[in-house]
Amino acid sequence: QVQLIESGGGLVQAGGSLRLSCAASGRTFSSYAMGWFRQAPGKEREFVAAISWTGDRTNYADSAKGRFTISRDNAKNTVYLQMNSLKPEDTAVYYCNADSALRTVVAGRGDYWGQGTQVTVSS
Helix, strand or coil: CCCEEEECCEEEECCCCEEEEEEECCCCHHHCEEEEEEECCCCCCEEEEEECCCCCCEEECCCCCCCEEEEEECCCCEEEEEECCCCHHHCEEEEEEEECCHHHHHCCCCCEECCCEEEEEEC
């Protein structure tokens, strides 16, 4: 069983940066692939980025490439999403997702989800 708690969201101006964190409980965190998704008002949840349990493989949505970086610290049971050059269209609730398989996380079918953290980017 894995519990996920996101933090780091907030209000930022366009062009600014935020770093989201997802802290996981459970002894097997290091064996889980992790991912970030987001959901804007009136839209479906969409994939943002994912990272393998070893950290050597990453996957990004086109909208995140070149601006966002996913990383993890298995010693701290935490995965991060560094978001730079933020745009108003990045405004959404950001969710953390975990599963034993990276492809399952990328598909949004991971077993575990956090409660989300709000990111608002003003123009």
